[in-house]
Ligand SMILES: Nc1nc2c(ncn2[C@@H]2O[C@H](COP(=O)(O)OP(=O)(O)OP(=O)(O)O)[C@@H](O)[C@H]2O)c(=O)[nH]1
Ligand SMILES: [Mg+2]
């Protein structure tokens with residue numbers, strides 16, 4: 001992969017902060033689209049739950065439940081470094097190469113430090129003015145942890161759509177792929193075709209409206225229209 005530059009990746013822990021930087025479904029879907037393109041199993045870990053209001057957390061947790069339904073495991077512990085949850089994460093490392101990826105400042109290095117006391121990776125507080133991290137981790141490094149290799153990686157503040165074509169984008173949404181055999185047309189892009197199972201599921205509330213909306217936005221971006229990058 002180019003972002004981060006690392007090969008033979010088995011799985012990714014997508015580190016997503018509730019706040020500082022703000023939780024973004026758009027960015028989350030971008031990361032997932034990228035990882036799907038590389039056939040990398042993705043799990044989502046929610047950080048900074050201690051800094052978010054109860055109301056916001058409730059909203060974020062409701063969204064994350066939708067991702068669980070799609071098949072992405074989600075860790076969203078009440079206490080972010082809860083030892084039971086850390087043990088669950090550690091248990092998934094054996095015999096695999098796992099990357100920690102996500103926005104700058106989301107807490108990737110901090111979480112690895114909690115998983116490996118004494119490792120002491122550099123971390124830094126986010127810039128409040130920009131509401132984002134300071135690109136503290138500059139290189140991608142592998143650490144042998146709990147029988148596997150774990151990579152801390154530099155975070156990004158935005159993510160373009162890499163290695164994907166307009167026609168292939170639909171294949172990066174597992175819930176669309178599962179429904180596609182029921183679409184009338186095999187090449188259905190789930191946009192304006194008649195008898196589309198994805199649109200029917202959307203209308204019935206069976207797939208996440210935010211994911212479908214992001215799908216349409218990514219399509220626009222890929223079709224060369226003026227790129228609109230929305231954080232929320
Ligand atoms: N309150 C709180 N602070 C956290 C949490 N996780 C990380 N932080 C803080 O957030 C800041 C950024 O954390 P880092 O671990 O440096 O973030 P990163 O994802 O490695 O960032 P880059 O290396 O720039 O990609 C640090 O000040 C951490 O102490 C959390 O769950 N709660
Ligand atoms: Mg870091």
Ligand SMILES: [Zn+2]
Pocket residue numbers: 180183184188189190191193195196197198199
């Ligand atoms: Zn369709």
